[in-house]
Amino acid sequence: MIEKFIEKYAKKIVTRPQCVSVQSQTGTDPRGNKLKEISVLAHPNDVGRLIGKEGKMIGSLKVLISGAKAKNGQNYKIVIYSAE
Numbered sequence: 134m135i136e137k138f139i140e141k142y143a144k145k146i147v148t149r150p151q152c153v154s155v156q157s158q159t160g161t162d163p164r165g166n167k168l169k170e171i172s173v174l175a176h177p178n179d180v181g182r183l184i185g186k187e188g189k190m191i192g193s194l195k196v197l198i199s200g201a202k203a204k205n206g207q208n209y210k211i212v213i214y215s216a217e
Contacts, residue, residue, distance in 0.1 A: 148182070
């Protein structure tokens with residue numbers, strides 16, 4: 134559910150939405166808590182758009198996801214990669 138939201142949101146921001154894909158992996162963090170890492174792959178020219186000035190765009194995504202964390206207790210980590 135969160136992965137689909139992030140994918141839709143990312144596609145609205147970038148200039149090449151056909152190059153955006155989202156993958157997720159579930160694991161645990163060093164403290165033993167549940168962790169879901171969400172990887173966003175985007176065109177190299179769009180990575181800066183997803184991060185935003187001073188990290189504000191990715192920061193806003195993290196704030197939205199923190200609401201889901203409060204609901205289900207799952208920790209999330211968002212990572213943006215350049216798709217070659």
